[in-house]
Amino acid sequence: MRKSNFWGLLFVLPFIIGTAVFFVFPVLFSGYISFTDWDMFNPPKFVGLKNWINSFKDPAFWISFRNVLYFAAIFVPLQTIFALVIANMLNQKIKFKGGFRACYFLPNVTPWVAGAIVWKFLYGYDYGLINYILRSLGFEGSYWYDSDKWWVAIGSLALMNVWKGMGQTMVILLSAMQSVPKEIVEAATTEGAGKAAIFRKITVPMISPMVFLTMILSTISAFTAFDVFLTMFDVYSLPDRNNVVNLMVYREAFIYGKMGPASTLAWMLFIIILIITVIQRKFEKKWVHYEN
Amino acid sequence: MKKRLVSALVMTGAAIMLMGGCGSSKGQDSKATGDKSAADSGVEQKSEKKSSKAVTLRIGLPGGYDVTNKEIIEGFQNEYPDIKLDIDEAPWGDFTKKITTQIAGGTAPDIWFQENAAVLGYGDKGAAEDLMPYIERDLNEDEFASTLFSAQVGESVWGVPHGGNPIALAYNKDLFDEAGVSYPTDDWTYEDMIEAAKKLTKDTDGDGKTDVYGLITSGGITDGWFPWIHSAGGQALDETKENAVFDDEKSLKGITEWANTVNTYKISPARSTFNELGGTHQVFGNGMGAMVFLQYSLGNTVLNTNFPDLNYDTVKMPKAFDGEERIVPNVNNTWMIFSKAKEENKEAAWTFLKYYLSPEVQKIVADSGSTIPVNKEALTYMENLQFKPLNKKAYTEGVDESGVTLDENKCWNEWRTAAQPVFNDIMDGKTDPESGLKQIKKSVQEVLDENYEK
Numbered sequence: 001m002r003k004s005n006f007w008g009l010l011f012v013l014p015f016i017i018g019t020a021v022f023f024v025f026p027v028l029f030s031g032y033i034s035f036t037d038w039d040m041f042n043p044p045k046f047v048g049l050k051n052w053i054n055s056f057k058d059p060a061f062w063i064s065f066r067n068v069l070y071f072a073a074i075f076v077p078l079q080t081i082f083a084l085v086i087a088n089m090l091n092q093k094i095k096f097k098g099g100f101r102a103c104y105f106l107p108n109v110t111p112w113v114a115g116a117i118v119w120k121f122l123y124g125y126d127y128g129l130i131n132y133i134l135r136s137l138g139f140e141g142s143y144w145y146d147s148d149k150w151w152v153a154i155g156s157l158a159l160m161n162v163w164k165g166m167g168q169t170m171v172i173l174l175s176a177m178q179s180v181p182k183e184i185v186e187a188a189t190t191e192g193a194g195k196a197a198i199f200r201k202i203t204v205p206m207i208s209p210m211v212f213l214t215m216i217l218s219t220i221s222a223f224t225a226f227d228v229f230l231t232m233f234d235v236y237s238l239p240d241r242n243n244v245v246n247l248m249v250y251r252e253a254f255i256y257g258k259m260g261p262a263s264t265l266a267w268m269l270f271i272i273i274l275i276i277t278v279i280q281r282k283f284e285k286k287w288v289h290y291e292n
Numbered sequence: 293m294k295k296r297l298v299s300a301l302v303m304t305g306a307a308i309m310l311m312g313g314c315g316s317s318k319g320q321d322s323k324a325t326g327d328k329s330a331a332d333s334g335v336e337q338k339s340e341k342k343s344s345k346a347v348t349l350r351i352g353l354p355g356g357y358d359v360t361n362k363e364i365i366e367g368f369q370n371e372y373p374d375i376k377l378d379i380d381e382a383p384w385g386d387f388t389k390k391i392t393t394q395i396a397g398g399t400a401p402d403i404w405f406q407e408n409a410a411v412l413g414y415g416d417k418g419a420a421e422d423l424m425p426y427i428e429r430d431l432n433e434d435e436f437a438s439t440l441f442s443a444q445v446g447e448s449v450w451g452v453p454h455g456g457n458p459i460a461l462a463y464n465k466d467l468f469d470e471a472g473v474s475y476p477t478d479d480w481t482y483e484d485m486i487e488a489a490k491k492l493t494k495d496t497d498g499d500g501k502t503d504v505y506g507l508i509t510s511g512g513i514t515d516g517w518f519p520w521i522h523s524a525g526g527q528a529l530d531e532t533k534e535n536a537v538f539d540d541e542k543s544l545k546g547i548t549e550w551a552n553t554v555n556t557y558k559i560s561p562a563r564s565t566f567n568e569l570g571g572t573h574q575v576f577g578n579g580m581g582a583m584v585f586l587q588y589s590l591g592n593t594v595l596n597t598n599f600p601d602l603n604y605d606t607v608k609m610p611k612a613f614d615g616e617e618r619i620v621p622n623v624n625n626t627w628m629i630f631s632k633a634k635e636e637n638k639e640a641a642w643t644f645l646k647y648y649l650s651p652e653v654q655k656i657v658a659d660s661g662s663t664i665p666v667n668k669e670a671l672t673y674m675e676n677l678q679f680k681p682l683n684k685k686a687y688t689e690g691v692d693e694s695g696v697t698l699d700e701n702k703c704w705n706e707w708r709t710a711a712q713p714v715f716n717d718i719m720d721g722k723t724d725p726e727s728g729l730k731q732i733k734k735s736v737q738e739v740l741d742e743n744y745e746k
Contacts, residue, residue: 124564126562126564148720256706
C-alpha cells in the first residue's frame with residue numbers, strides 16, 4: 001500500500017467505523033429482525049415472511065400510510081411555497097431584515113414539547129384561540145388535532161410541521177437567492193421587468209436546484225416525522241384512523257416490545273420512501289435547471 | 293441514472309436511520325431464567341443485616357427523587373455501608389424508554405421499579421427474578437397488606453410494591469354545602485352518586501352553560517371506564533386474564549351509565565374540556581366539579597399543592613348499582629430485581645427491598661403522601677396523618693376490602709391501547725356503547741389470542 005493511501009485511509013477510518021456501527025449494521029440488523037419474532041429479552045425466533053405478510057394485510061398499516069401520504073401532500077408544497085415567498089421578501093431591501101429572519105427561524109430551534117403546548121392551546125375545542133376567533137365571527141368551533149375526521153387531524157399537524165420547518169428551508173432558499181447574479185436582475189429591470197416577473201422568470205429557475213433539494217428533504221422529513229405526532233397524540237389512545245407509520249413502529253417496538261413487526265414496518269416505509277424519491281428524481285429534469 | 297439512484301438510496305437510507313432504533317445483539321444468546329428459584333441461586337445462604345462482602349448495587353429510579361424519597365436511599369446507605377450504591381435516575385418517560393434496551397444489552401440496573409403491568413411482562417419474558425423464595429424466607433406475610441402480592445402470577449412473584457395508588461370518591465364540601473346536599477358516605481351506590489350529581493350540577497351565572505358539574509367522569513382506565521364497567525357487575529377480562537368479556541349485559545349497563553354522565557345527564561364535563569384544563573383533578577381543584585374519582589397520589593401532590601384552600605375529603609368508592617359489590621382499582625408501581633444480575637447483587641437488592649418494606653421506611657413512604665405503603669404498621673400510621681384528604685381510610689380500607697388490579701397481564705399495554713380509542717369514542721358520543729363494546733371485545737381478544745398463542 002502506498003504511504004499516501006495509508007494516511008488517507010487512517011483519516012477516514014473514524015468515519016467508516018461510525019458509518020458501519022451506527023448506520024450499516026443497524027440497517028442490516030433491522031432487516032434481519034424483520035424476519036423474526038424478537039422481544040429484546042430472548043433470542044430472535046425466525047418466522048420467515050410472517051411479519052411482512054401480516055403488515056401487508058393489516059388495514060391499520062395502509063390507513064397510517066394514507067395518513068403519511070396526506071401529511072406529506074400538505075406539508076411539502078405548503079412549506080416550499082411559504083419558504084420561497086418569505087425568502088424572496090427577506091431578500092429585498094427592507095428594514096429590520098435580521099430581526100425578521102430570526103423570527104421566522106425561531107420555530108426551528110423551539111423544542112417540539114414547547115411547541116406542542118402552544119399548538120394545543122391554539123387548537124383547543126373549548127378554550128382554544130382558533131375556535132375563539134371562529135366563534136367570535138359567528139362560526140361553529142371545530143375539533144382540530146383531536147378531530148374524528150382523519151383529514152382534519154392530520155392536516156392540523158401538517159400545518160404545525162410547516163410552522164416548525166419553514167425557517168430552515170427559508171434559510172437555504174435565501175442563500176440561493178443571494179447567489180443569483182445581480183447583473184442578470186439589473187439587466188431584466190432595465191428591460192422593464194417587474195418584481196413578480198423577475199421572481200417568476202429569473203429567481204425561481206435559477207434557484208430551482210435548491211428548491212428541488214429542499215423538496216426532497218421535506219419529503220423525507222414528512223415521511224419520517226415523529227416528534228410532532230408523539231407530542232400531539234397520545235399513543236395509548238390513538239385510534240387507527242389518525243395513526244401514522246412512525247408511531248406504529250414506535251408503539252410496536254418500545255411499548256409492545258415487538259421488534260419483528262416494528263422492523264418490518266420501518267423497512268416497508270423505507271421502500272416506499274425510496275420509490276417516491278426515485279420518482280421525484282425522474283421528474284427533476286422537467287423543471288430543475290442546472291448551470292451546466 | 294445509476295449515480296442518481298445511488299444518491300437516492302443514500303438519502304432514503306438516512307431517513308430510515310432517523311427513525312430506526314439501534315438494536316444490540318448482546319444478550320440474545322441466553323434466555324433469561326427468571327423462573328429459576330432463588331433457592332438454586334444461593335438464597336438459602338443466611339442473609340445478614342450487614343453485608344460482609346462489598347458490592348456495588350445499581351438502583352434504577354424512574355422519576356428520580358421526586359418519586360422515591362431521597363431519605364430512604366440515604367438511610368439505606370448509612371445502614372449498609374458495605375453496599376455501595378450506584379443510582380441510575382432519569383425522568384420517568386426517559387427511564388422507561390431506555391430500560392428495554394438496557395435489559396436487551398444486559399446492562400439494566402440490578403433493581404428498579406416500574407408499573408406493575410410492565411413488571412408482569414418482564415416476568416413473563418424472564419427478565420425479572422422470582423421473589424417468592426425470598427419472601428417465604430425473610431418476610432412475615434401477616435405484617436403486610438394483600439397488595440404485597442400484586443405482581444404474583446401463578447406461584448411466582450415478579451416484584452414487590454414501591455407503593456400503591458388506589459382511588460376513592462373525592463368531594464368538594466363547599467359545593468355540597470352550597471347545594472344543600474348531604475356528603476357522600478361509604479354506603480353510597482353509583483345510583484346515589486349520579487342522583488346527587490344531578491342536584492349539584494348548576495348554571496350559576498344564568499348564561500345557559502353549566503358552571504359547576506356534579507361529577508367529573510374520567511375517560512381513562514383507572515378512574516374512568518374500568519370502575520364503571522364493574523359498577524353493574526361487568527368485567528373487562530375474565531379471571532384467567534386471557535379472554536375479553538366487555539360486551540355482556542352488565543358491562544353494557546355500566547358503560548352506558550358512564551357515557552350518560554356526559555351525554556345524557558350532562559352532569560360531567562366532556563373529555564375535551566377537562567383535557568384542555570389539565571385533567572380531571574385540575575377541574576376538581578378549580579371548583580368546577582363537586583365529585584371525582586381521585587387517585588391517592590393526586591391528593592397530596594397536586595390538589596394540596598396547587599389548591600391548598602380546597603375544602604375536600606374522600607369516601608370509599610361507591611358500591612355497584614345493586615348495592616352489593618364494591619371495587620377499588622389500585623395501580624401499583626413495583627420493584628423488581630433483574631434476573632441477569634450477579635448473585636451477590638441480587639442478594640444486596642433483596643436486602644434493599646427488605647429495608648424498603650420495614651415499618652420505619654414505609655412510614656417515610658406514607659409521609660410523602662404520594663403512595664400507599666404496603667406494611668400494615670405504616671398503613672395505620674398513615675391513617676392518622678393530618679394532610680388532606682383526612683379520611684385516608686377511604687383508600688386504605690377500600691383497597692384492603694375491595695382492591696383490584698386493572699386486569700393486568702403480560703400484554704396489558706397492548707390490549708388497553710386497543711380498547712382506549714373506542715372508549716374515547718363512546719364517551720364523546722361518536723359510537724354507541726353497544727357497538728363500541730363489541731368492537732372493543734373483538735380487538736382485545738385478537739391481542740390476547742396473539743400473545744397467549746391461541
